[in-house]
Amino acid sequence: MNKLKVSHIFETSVWIVIIFVFFAFSFEFDQEIEIYIFGATGWPRTILGILLLVVLGNFFQLYKKGSQEHHGRIGISEDDESISYESFKSVQKLIAILLLPFLYSLSLKPVGFYSATPFFIAFLIMLLGEKRTKWILANTLLIYFLIILLFMVLLNAPLPQGNVSPFYDFSAFMLTINTNLHQYFNF
Amino acid sequence: MIDNFLAGTVALFGDPFSILIFVFGVIGGMLFGAIPGVSMLTLAAILLPFTANFDPAQGVMLFAVIYCTGTYGGAITAILFNIPGAPENAPTAFDGYPMTKNGQSGKAVGAAVLCSAIGGVTSAVIMMMATEPLANWAISNIGPPEIFALVFFGLAVASSVGGRTIWKGWISVLCGLMIATIGQDPVGGINRYNFGFADLAAGIAFVPAILGFFAVSEIFVQAEKKAIGKYVAPELSFDFPTIIELWINKIAVVRSIVVGFFCGILPGIGATLAAFMGYGEAVRWSKNKKEFGKGKLEGVISSETANNAATGAAMIPLLALGLPGGAMTALMVGVFQMHDLEPGPMVFYNSPELIWIVFSAMFYANLSILFIGLIETKTILYLLKIPFQFLAPMILLLSSIGSYIGRGLVLDVMIMFGAGIIGFLLRRSGYSIPGIVLGIILGKIGEQNFAQGMQMVHYDIFEYLSRPICLLLIVAGLLTLLAGVYRAVSFSMK
Numbered sequence: 001m002n003k004l005k006v007s008h009i010f011e012t013s014v015w016i017v018i019i020f021v022f023f024a025f026s027f028e029f030d031q032e033i034e035i036y037i038f039g040a041t042g043w044p045r046t047i048l049g050i051l052l053l054v055v056l057g058n059f060f061q062l063y064k065k066g067s068q069e070h071h072g073r074i075g076i077s078e079d080d081e082s083i084s085y086e087s088f089k090s091v092q093k094l095i096a097i098l099l100l101p102f103l104y105s106l107s108l109k110p111v112g113f114y115s116a117t118p119f120f121i122a123f124l125i126m127l128l129g130e131k132r133t134k135w136i137l138a139n140t141l142l143i144y145f146l147i148i149l150l151f152m153v154l155l156n157a158p159l160p161q162g163n164v165s166p167f168y169d170f171s172a173f174m175l176t177i178n179t180n181l182h183q184y185f186n187f
Numbered sequence: 188m189i190d191n192f193l194a195g196t197v198a199l200f201g202d203p204f205s206i207l208i209f210v211f212g213v214i215g216g217m218l219f220g221a222i223p224g225v226s227m228l229t230l231a232a233i234l235l236p237f238t239a240n241f242d243p244a245q246g247v248m249l250f251a252v253i254y255c256t257g258t259y260g261g262a263i264t265a266i267l268f269n270i271p272g273a274p275e276n277a278p279t280a281f282d283g284y285p286m287t288k289n290g291q292s293g294k295a296v297g298a299a300v301l302c303s304a305i306g307g308v309t310s311a312v313i314m315m316m317a318t319e320p321l322a323n324w325a326i327s328n329i330g331p332p333e334i335f336a337l338v339f340f341g342l343a344v345a346s347s348v349g350g351r352t353i354w355k356g357w358i359s360v361l362c363g364l365m366i367a368t369i370g371q372d373p374v375g376g377i378n379r380y381n382f383g384f385a386d387l388a389a390g391i392a393f394v395p396a397i398l399g400f401f402a403v404s405e406i407f408v409q410a411e412k413k414a415i416g417k418y419v420a421p422e423l424s425f426d427f428p429t430i431i432e433l434w435i436n437k438i439a440v441v442r443s444i445v446v447g448f449f450c451g452i453l454p455g456i457g458a459t460l461a462a463f464m465g466y467g468e469a470v471r472w473s474k475n476k477k478e479f480g481k482g483k484l485e486g487v488i489s490s491e492t493a494n495n496a497a498t499g500a501a502m503i504p505l506l507a508l509g510l511p512g513g514a515m516t517a518l519m520v521g522v523f524q525m526h527d528l529e530p531g532p533m534v535f536y537n538s539p540e541l542i543w544i545v546f547s548a549m550f551y552a553n554l555s556i557l558f559i560g561l562i563e564t565k566t567i568l569y570l571l572k573i574p575f576q577f578l579a580p581m582i583l584l585l586s587s588i589g590s591y592i593g594r595g596l597v598l599d600v601m602i603m604f605g606a607g608i609i610g611f612l613l614r615r616s617g618y619s620i621p622g623i624v625l626g627i628i629l630g631k632i633g634e635q636n637f638a639q640g641m642q643m644v645h646y647d648i649f650e651y652l653s654r655p656i657c658l659l660l661i662v663a664g665l666l667t668l669l670a671g672v673y674r675a676v677s678f679s680m681k
Contacts, residue, residue, distance in 0.1 A: 011616060015358070022365060022380065025380055025382075026379075026380075029372075029377050029378060029379045029380075031375070031377055033372075033374050033375035033377070035374065035375075035642065036374045036375065036638055036641075036642065037646060038638070038641070039375075040372040040374075040375055040377040040379060043368060043372070043634045043637070043638075044365065044368040044379065044380075047361055047364045047365055047368070048365070050361060051358065051361040051362070051365065054354055054357045054358050054361060055358060057354050057675065057676075058352070058354035058355060058358060060679055061352060061354055061675065061678070061679045064679040064680070065678070065679060067351070067617065090414045090415045093414040094410070094411050094414045097407065097410045097411075097414065098407060098608055098611070101403065101583055101587075101604045101607070102601070102604045102605070102608070104587075104604075105587070105597065105600040105601045105603075105604050106601065108587075108591075108597045108600060109597045113588075113591075117584065120580070120583075120584075121580045121584070124576075124579060124580045124583070125576050125577065125580060127410075128410060128413055128575065128576035128579055129413055129576055130576045130577075139577050143577070143580055143581055143584070146581075147581075147584055147585075147588070151588055157588065157592055158592070158595060159588065159591065160591065160597055
């Protein structure tokens with residue numbers, strides 16, 4: 001009996017596209033290695049071949065049994081496939097939560113860790129449902145302070161400084177404070 | 188042996204600075220292991236430059252202590268937040284996190300404390316007794332063909348864990364193996380799949396991948412529940428396991444020590460496979476297989492005993508052969524090199540005092556897990572009380588820093604968040620995140636040893652299978668896969 005859903009066809013299509021993209025890109029490095037007969041492509045192409053077979057096996061199972069779970073599987077996460085969104089606002093919120101960290105990582109190179117982080121913390125707390133402005137501000141400052149204390153002051157960890165003014169200048173200011181603190185306390 | 192051990196103990200505790208480093212290593216390893224998002228590797232990477240100012244013995248000892256206590260610390264986040272501190276703690280989350288959701292977090296963490304200490308101390312004692320004979324055996328019997336065979340067997344076993352179906356378990360492992368092909372090929376150094384990013388020539392670093400797939404994806408899963416109003420805060424419990432509960436699982440402890448030690452001793456495999464196999468064997472021998480993954484104490488016990496049993500064993504290939512068994516032992520090679528030393532058989536002759544200080548420190552570090560672990564557990568359990576909207580930014584920030592520090596690349600932070608989004612989507616579709624991560628970790632090792640092994644046997648499959656360990660492991664792996672195919676096909680045809 002056909003138990004396929006649109007999501008199953010989409011899922012299988014994504015895997016097949018990935019396999020073909022990786023296979024196509026493997027021609028970019030299809031070079032012989034003098035001491036190794038399988039060359040640089042032998043291993044990845046073998047994995048891609050097996051992956052294609054397994055994806056087709058998975059598709060057959062989805063066709064026959066849908067999303068039904070195998071008996072005796074262990075360590076399966078309970079992330080329910082059937083989570084439903086009651087409002088479009090929830091979907092928007094989730095997309096924003098997924099995108100915010102990625103935007104933060106994109107901003108690290110130009111803006112730097114020291115300038116981008118407080119905004120990231122505050123926006124994430126807001127997106128996760130905190131509405132009290134005082135709590136957002138207080139917790140943003142507390143988390144920022146703890147992170148700076150641990151990684152900048154105590155561990156001297158090199159963090160991204162940014163390359164755009166005035167953010168770069170702010171990073172330089174923070175590092176100057178750190179140097180002064182180290183000199184003052186002699187550690 | 189006892190004389191050497193006592194000499195190591197005196198050298199360790201006779202010098203106040205060594206004691207300070209030891210205590211710092213114990214507490215730092217536990218804390219960094221237990222803080223969601225960062226791990227013992229983060230601490231080790233940060234500390235590596237500072238060890239240049241220490242004696243070689245102090246530097247290696249610090250890393251060995253962090254390794255022991257950090258392996259335990261990673262269990263805490265696995266149990267409380269479903270975020271393994273290190274890949275070797277991933278199977279701990281299979282039953283530890285459901286126990287937290289069932290209001291048994293104290294029991295799970297208590298079992299992890301005790302079993303980590305038992306596994307670690309036993310492993311340290313065996314390590315002291317057996318390093319030299321085992322090193323001699325490994326030199327003559329274990330080569331690239333055997334390591335590839337073990338990787339094959341390990342991946343075959345791992346694919347049966349975590350996915351909603353066997354197909355999805357296999358896809359997850361293969362996906363991890365594909366990710367591991369990004370970067371230079373291990374034989375000819377040819378760039379593969381760098382998609383125009385020069386930084387990808389070095390491949391996908393596994394710290395951002397682990398943090399992305401485990402920590403970030405878990406935050407996204409919980410954030411989704413928050414967004415739709417289905418988030419339930421985990422319950423706090425200080426109910427420790429009773430002696431009877433632990434005694435019932437004595438066979439699981441012994442089995443995991445054997446499995447963990449065996450896996451840990453093999454170069455390049457380390458504690459990750461040990462934990463997976465320790466858990467897998469517990470399931471295989473259990474009469475109540477269905478209870479695993481739903482909060483069974485034996486699952487936590489098996490995984491945590493095995494991964495700490497591997498810590499002592501992982502030092503054997505490092506010290507005896509100069510081959511690191513995992514990321515942490517690879518960093519230890521860095522400590523040796525900073526002092527113009529090369530780990531390997533000559534260390535036993537040139538610096539025996541260094542070896543015995545490290546052995547003694549590991550013994551006491553594992554012992555201290557028991558005492559400090561039991562004291563700090565209650566404090567750490569209070570982490571569960573921090574509201575999610577304040578905990579999530581902290582975890583994401585610590586993960587970002589942990590990813591960035593390894594290579595100083597913002598690209599690694601992007602890879603981590605990208606892996607987090609992919610991990611979130613794959614989890615929702617029933618794929619196995621531990622399977623992907625194990626594929627990433629073992630992929631490069633597998634390919635490298637496959638290539639070297641094939642060259643050694645002149646590409647002759649019969650010569651390859653004439654090596655008894657290879658034959659045994661390849662046949663066992665194939666049987667595991669065939670049994671899986673049979674189960675999957677017969678399930679679909681019903």
